[in-house]
Amino acid sequence: MTTDIIHQTAEELGKAIARQDLDPREILEEYYRVIDSNPVSSRIFTTLTRERAFREAEFALQRSKSGKRLSPLDGVPISWKDLYDTHDYLTEAGSLLLKGRRPKADAKVLQIATNAGLVCIGKTHMSELAFSGLGLNPNTGTPPCINNLDAVAGGSSSGAAASVAFGMAAAGIGSDTGGSIRTPACWNDLVGFKPTHGQISLEGVVPLCSSLDTVGPLCRTVSDASLLYSTFIQKDPIDLTHTSLKGKSFLILQSQSVEFIREEPRMGFELIVEKLKDQGAIISKEFFPEIDQALALAACLYCVEGYSTWKEAIEASPDVMFAPIRDRFLHGKEYSGDDYLSALRELQSLRKTLNKKTGGYDGFLLPTSPILPPNTERLLNDREFYTTENFHALQNTRVSNLFSWPALTLPTGVPSVGISIICHHNEDTRLLRLAKAVENAISVQSA
Incomplete structure (x- = not known):
């Protein structure tokens, strides 16, 4: 045993x-x-x-x-x-x-x-x-x-x-x-x-x-x-029985910022999308400029808050940090308080707009990562490669964080390739039930 x-x-x-x-x-x-x-x-x-x-x-x-x-x-x-x-x-x-x-x-x-x-x-x-x-x-x-x-x-x-x-x-x-x-x-x-x-x-x-x-x-x-x-x-377990994709409406989120994707992740994502359609899901695509606008705010929002949190420790001992990460924190110094507050107000407005536009769907879909895991040694020795790969690693996932949406990634059967199911704010139970139905569909595909 x-x-x-x-x-x-x-x-x-x-x-x-x-x-x-x-x-x-x-x-x-x-x-x-x-x-x-x-x-x-x-x-x-x-x-x-x-x-x-x-x-x-x-x-x-x-x-x-x-x-x-x-x-x-x-x-x-x-x-x-x-x-x-x-x-x-x-x-x-x-x-x-x-x-x-x-x-x-x-x-x-x-x-x-x-x-x-x-x-x-x-x-x-x-x-x-x-x-x-x-x-x-x-x-x-x-x-x-x-x-x-x-x-x-x-x-x-x-x-x-x-x-x-x-x-x-x-x-x-x-x-x-x-x-x-x-x-x-x-x-x-x-x-x-x-x-x-x-x-x-x-x-x-x-x-x-x-x-x-x-x-x-x-x-x-x-x-x-x-x-x-x-x-x-601290709640009772969620009922994941009797889940189905039949008649469920999914929207593949599109924008210029999430357009980049390499071959294996694209193939894995498209494979599962077709399987979901076979199981009765209704899947459409739509372009949303609000996603691009929100992602354009990410550097300010993340770096300013991160630097504010760790400013004293970083400034006291900058040399003990891994340089690429230290420099991301220090980038927060380049923004003013007005920059941050303006970005925060704009993000809140974008959340309201996009939530209104997407209100009629059961869930959203995105490739979890548009790239495969990069080589460790090359990341260590090539700063430009590190920066590019780190950006793409979080390219799609940050959408859910910025819009305060719950999200769950499932393996597609293609090694290191996932598909993300996303729902609106506080729809965590709905997300888990949808994800269970998608997981079942993937299992049928893999059998």
Whole structure:
């Protein structure tokens, strides 16, 4: 049974624990065996929380035996991106600026997860201070992509994705400010869910841009994403049964800013779009200048807030940072307060306009990433290549962040290619049900 543990979903592991077919300690031991035997694990995990994890697994076992499980995922081991405060464990957010930082309490969302019985297996590497979509971090660790060990995993939740893809955790908890859950999930053939901003607490989460930062899971299935989301918002599990695409209307969002796409991502996206049509979905395309206008504001909005958050630490020790990320932060100095407030007002207006224009659709579609994961060494040695690839890695995903829409990426069956399903603000339940129907359609296509 243990040889099959790492291939099971979080939901399946939870059910096996409930039936007492699996001991939570046995599950944990198998994940640690994989971690200890794989040489890339040190590039995926910053810290392994073994003592805490085995204590939590023991408690989960006792609850299972007494019929007092706390949630459907009670006893399931998951990883946490290294920006979630973890009591008495290093939490450095991928930056030497925070070297040696040991929080005195867990992040609120980690507390909620622990109270639901989830087991914290360890902390995962990430882009420095979460400010890159590539996952390249020469200062602390760069996780590899499951499909190409010479390529980056995607960022900023790079280790979160790799921990699941390499069979080292049942799910990984990341964060998403411009695509940092969905890009690495896409490149590692996982499900990645960015809920609506504000749905899940950011208390105790090291910030990048608090106005956009979002907590979310990277996992193997929509059901896993839904269960984790329900756990974090402390609600009953969402009913994902009886989902259908028949008669559902999807809009492929188009603009000059999201027009660029390379061959493999285009093929994978178009393959699934045709499958959705076969399942009865109604799919149309429309060009929206509001997307271009919003994306033109991104540099000001992200860099000003990011620099404002980290100004003192960066100015005190600029040389300890990875230069491309440091320079993105410093770009925030080039804008005035009036520039930022003007951009924010314009974005709010664009949100109202685009929401009104798209109100009649069930959901939207985009290729998750228009590129495949780039080569690690070339990113390190070619600054222009780094800049271009980082821009394209977040090109499509930032749309959802800027318009405050929930979004979920699904693997298409083409390696490192994902399709994103998007809904309007706070339509997270609708999104998860639509995504389940799309996942079912993809499974039919793959069978």
